Amino acid sequence: VEAIIASAQMLDRATLAAETARLLAVLRAQRPLVQAVTNFVSMDVAANALLAIGASPAMVHAPEEAEDFGAIASALVVNIGTLSQEWVVGMEAAAAVAGRLGRPWVLDPVGVGATRYRDETTRRLLLKKPTIVRGNASEIIAAARVAGLHGEAAAPKGVDSAHEVNAARSPAMALARHQKCVVAATGAIDLVTDGVRVVELANGSPLMSKVTALGCALSAIVAAFAALTPDALLASAAAIGVYGVAGEMAAEAASRPGGFRVAFLDALDVVGEADIVKRLKAR
Amino acid sequence: VEAIIASAQMLDRATLAAETARLLAVLRAQRPLVQAVTNFVSMDVAANALLAIGASPAMVHAPEEAEDFGAIASALVVNIGTLSQEWVVGMEAAAAVAGRLGRPWVLDPVGVGATRYRDETTRRLLLKKPTIVRGNASEIIAAARVAGLHGEAAAPKGVDSAHEVNAARSPAMALARHQKCVVAATGAIDLVTDGVRVVELANGSPLMSKVTALGCALSAIVAAFAALTPDALLASAAAIGVYGVAGEMAAEAASRPGGFRVAFLDALDVVGEADIVKRLKAR
Amino acid sequence: VEAIIASAQMLDRATLAAETARLLAVLRAQRPLVQAVTNFVSMDVAANALLAIGASPAMVHAPEEAEDFGAIASALVVNIGTLSQEWVVGMEAAAAVAGRLGRPWVLDPVGVGATRYRDETTRRLLLKKPTIVRGNASEIIAAARVAGLHGEAAAPKGVDSAHEVNAARSPAMALARHQKCVVAATGAIDLVTDGVRVVELANGSPLMSKVTALGCALSAIVAAFAALTPDALLASAAAIGVYGVAGEMAAEAASRPGGFRVAFLDALDVVGEADIVKRLKAR
Numbered sequence: 001v002e003a004i005i006a007s008a009q010m011l012d013r014a015t016l017a018a019e020t021a022r023l024l025a026v027l028r029a030q031r032p033l034v035q036a037v038t039n040f041v042s043m044d045v046a047a048n049a050l051l052a053i054g055a056s057p058a059m060v061h062a063p064e065e066a067e068d069f070g071a072i073a074s075a076l077v078v079n080i081g082t083l084s085q086e087w088v089v090g091m092e093a094a095a096a097v098a099g100r101l102g103r104p105w106v107l108d109p110v111g112v113g114a115t116r117y118r119d120e121t122t123r124r125l126l127l128k129k130p131t132i133v134r135g136n137a138s139e140i141i142a143a144a145r146v147a148g149l150h151g152e153a154a155a156p157k158g159v160d161s162a163h164e165v166n167a168a169r170s171p172a173m174a175l176a177r178h179q180k181c182v183v184a185a186t187g188a189i190d191l192v193t194d195g196v197r198v199v200e201l202a203n204g205s206p207l208m209s210k211v212t213a214l215g216c217a218l219s220a221i222v223a224a225f226a227a228l229t230p231d232a233l234l235a236s237a238a239a240i241g242v243y244g245v246a247g248e249m250a251a252e253a254a255s256r257p258g259g260f261r262v263a264f265l266d267a268l269d270v271v272g273e274a275d276i277v278k279r280l281k282a283r
Numbered sequence: 284v285e286a287i288i289a290s291a292q293m294l295d296r297a298t299l300a301a302e303t304a305r306l307l308a309v310l311r312a313q314r315p316l317v318q319a320v321t322n323f324v325s326m327d328v329a330a331n332a333l334l335a336i337g338a339s340p341a342m343v344h345a346p347e348e349a350e351d352f353g354a355i356a357s358a359l360v361v362n363i364g365t366l367s368q369e370w371v372v373g374m375e376a377a378a379a380v381a382g383r384l385g386r387p388w389v390l391d392p393v394g395v396g397a398t399r400y401r402d403e404t405t406r407r408l409l410l411k412k413p414t415i416v417r418g419n420a421s422e423i424i425a426a427a428r429v430a431g432l433h434g435e436a437a438a439p440k441g442v443d444s445a446h447e448v449n450a451a452r453s454p455a456m457a458l459a460r461h462q463k464c465v466v467a468a469t470g471a472i473d474l475v476t477d478g479v480r481v482v483e484l485a486n487g488s489p490l491m492s493k494v495t496a497l498g499c500a501l502s503a504i505v506a507a508f509a510a511l512t513p514d515a516l517l518a519s520a521a522a523i524g525v526y527g528v529a530g531e532m533a534a535e536a537a538s539r540p541g542g543f544r545v546a547f548l549d550a551l552d553v554v555g556e557a558d559i560v561k562r563l564k565a566r
Numbered sequence: 567v568e569a570i571i572a573s574a575q576m577l578d579r580a581t582l583a584a585e586t587a588r589l590l591a592v593l594r595a596q597r598p599l600v601q602a603v604t605n606f607v608s609m610d611v612a613a614n615a616l617l618a619i620g621a622s623p624a625m626v627h628a629p630e631e632a633e634d635f636g637a638i639a640s641a642l643v644v645n646i647g648t649l650s651q652e653w654v655v656g657m658e659a660a661a662a663v664a665g666r667l668g669r670p671w672v673l674d675p676v677g678v679g680a681t682r683y684r685d686e687t688t689r690r691l692l693l694k695k696p697t698i699v700r701g702n703a704s705e706i707i708a709a710a711r712v713a714g715l716h717g718e719a720a721a722p723k724g725v726d727s728a729h730e731v732n733a734a735r736s737p738a739m740a741l742a743r744h745q746k747c748v749v750a751a752t753g754a755i756d757l758v759t760d761g762v763r764v765v766e767l768a769n770g771s772p773l774m775s776k777v778t779a780l781g782c783a784l785s786a787i788v789a790a791f792a793a794l795t796p797d798a799l800l801a802s803a804a805a806i807g808v809y810g811v812a813g814e815m816a817a818e819a820a821s822r823p824g825g826f827r828v829a830f831l832d833a834l835d836v837v838g839e840a841d842i843v844k845r846l847k848a849r
Binding site for chain 1: 651779827
């Protein structure tokens with residue numbers, strides 16, 4: 001319990017900003033190789049976001065190469081956005097390899113709660129013990145329900161959230177405790193929890209929801225940060241913090257979704273340690 | 284017959300502009316959820332175009348979730364651009380659900396006429412009774428032939444049109460009557476018909492054919508408008524009108540294809556009712 | 567031997583620049599239809615790059631239509647970036663048709679050396695006799711090894727090269743001789759060889775490796791140039807030269823990856839014969 005309290009104290013705003021800035025520098029020095037089994041919509045922007053921030057992306061989904069590629073990847077993200085039977089096999093194979101090799105992996109349960117197929121796929125993937133689950137509030141609420149936990153019935157609107165992040169607080173904490181993982185519910189306010197500690201972040205821009213797949217790309221960047229430290233709570237909060245700060249910087253450069261996407265990729269490239277220290281909003 | 288004439292009269296230029304502006308406002312207020320079973324090339328730009336104009340996109344293609352997702356989607360677009368057997372099963376499943384639930388759906392028969400596989404797939408999908416068929420002139424001519432109607436043999440160049448839209452007028456009208464649907468043949472001039480009425484639109488920019496998948500994204504936006512009104516002719520004309528006006532506005536901001544794509548997404552976000560009323564070219 | 571020497575002499579810097587400029591004009595006049603069986607990450611940017619430079623892209627991968635589409639396509643590119651069993655069948659079918667019809671085709675063995683599945687797929691595709699093999703240095707080294715040739719063990723980092731292009735010189739030449747094809751290893755310096763002649767090019771920008779799939783898009787453009795001339799060495803060098811010059815021009819307009827991608831597509835549209843003659847760095 002004392003260790004937990006110490007750790008929680010570590011994540012005050014100033015310390016989190018300093019740790020985030022440090023991890024960003026480590027990321028750019030180490031350039032972690034992130035394997036993504038992700039949806040078709042997000043492939044381009046997730047790969048470009050990983051490159052822009054300084055990681056090395058590889059979209060590799062075939063079960064035939066899960067073993068070999070898992071051996072060289074530093075982290076994995078599994079995203080069920082455009083799901084089909086063949087891909088679920090690849091997702092489970094990649095997750096199994098990551099689990100066996102002790103590599104961190106992130107589950108992004110896109111649209112869980114919208115169809116029974118997504119619920120069932122999420123249930124199967126949760127059994128593979130993701131290091132981190134990241135979704136919008138509706139997805140986190142639905143994922144908790146799928147894991148057999150109490151919680152209000154989720155009614156997402158397709159792949160967009162119908163809930164404020166506060167509604168996801170209790171399901172997120174329950175899911176994190178049940179899975180012994182970190183859960184991140186992102187939105188206007190982002191909530192990251194390991195079931196005991198809760199970090200809230202408040203950077204970003206409404207324009208981020210006007211560009212497709214920026215949530216998916218964030219999950220990939222969370223995986224990149226998870227490659228750098230065994231502290232999955234810190235990794236998640238750091239990734240989300242950098243992403244939100246870059247979003248704010250981009251929103252200062254562009255006010256419409258086409259230009260914002262361009263400016264956001266530029267911001268992921270340019271965002272520096274000083275920007276984090278200055279801008280990070282966390283508690 | 285009188286109803287038809289009244290309806291045709293409704294679509295004079297001023298009325299069409301007013302109705303288009305009204306529907307655009309409704310779209311932004313309702314934010315319809317559009318399910319897309321679309322090709323890999325268009326996923327990113329179609330989702331971004333739907334978001335930019337104010338709709339909610341979801342790329343969901345698995346037959347396993349056709350039933351559940353069809354129940355929550357407001358409209359569907361099926362696009363055969365990057366076709367394979369597994370996807371055709373998903374297309375047919377999604378179209379069947381839309382038909383059963385009375386949801387509007389748009390067929391974009393990309394490249395029909397180029398291969399027998401595309402012809403056969405288009406034939407099967409036409410049997411599912413799309414609400415609207417949208418393609419370039421060559422595709423509409425080929426679709427009419429595939430439906431067993433007379434018409435000149437189509438010889439498209441891959442997925443680009445080899446025909447002017449005027450060559451598609453008679454096949455488009457025949458196809459619309461045969462299918463009891465609306466057919467839109469788009470190009471420098473756009474032609475929309477329900478087999479009796481014909482609306483021609485003339486907005487847009489040549490730059491639109493220098494960016495991949497803008498036709499596919501248009502089909503998705505036609506689906507979004509079809510979610511707003513049972514008048515599929517009006518929905519199609521309105522979507523095509525807004526799209527063309529946005530294209531013109533973008534061409535005033537950017538003159539090369541890279542910048543144009545960015546400016547076009549911005550224009551879909553910024554285009555307003557007054558722009559429609561001022562700029563729409565229709566007859 | 568004399569023919570070879572004459573041909574080699576032909577490719578001095580001034581002649582190569584003149585030939586490249588000529589082929590660029592031919593490309594824009596002929597607008598070759600390039601069939602791409604390519605990875606999901608590159609679909610959007612490869613199609614847009616082909617359109618921007620003046621070619622006509624078609625992403626068609628189903629084995630069911632390999633025969634029909636091969637009959638109308640001018641060239642083919644096969645890219646194994648996001649590989650799976652169903653797609654390998656389509657790749658082999660498309661390559662077989664191109665071979666039978668005498669159409670040029672380009673193999674881009676993305677990530678070969680990283681997994682046994684990529685090695686095995688590359689080995690199978692090499693048996694189909696590509697006209698040109700294009701990859702980064704690590705991929706070319708691995709492809710030579712896969713073909714049974716000597717060479718150092720390749721250790722690529724995912725899909726990014728771990729080698730300088732010079733390390734690929736000997737494997738590239740050996741592979742070209744063994745396959746009787748042209749091999750291009752691209753990077754900061756690009757090396758193109760038919761096993762006897764070697765052309766080196768030195769245009770481009772480091773920003774090109776900060777945008778995903780620009781190597782994949784280059785392979786597609788190499789295919790477009792290969793449609794214009796039976797001289798595959800010239801076609802490869804010309805495509806790579808134009809691409810590098812466009813990259814330089816883009817880097818003068820944008821210094822971050824988001825903006826660079828936009829500027830690069832613009833540059834592919836605007837790059838002219840005079841730019842080539844002035845800027846091409848070759849020996």
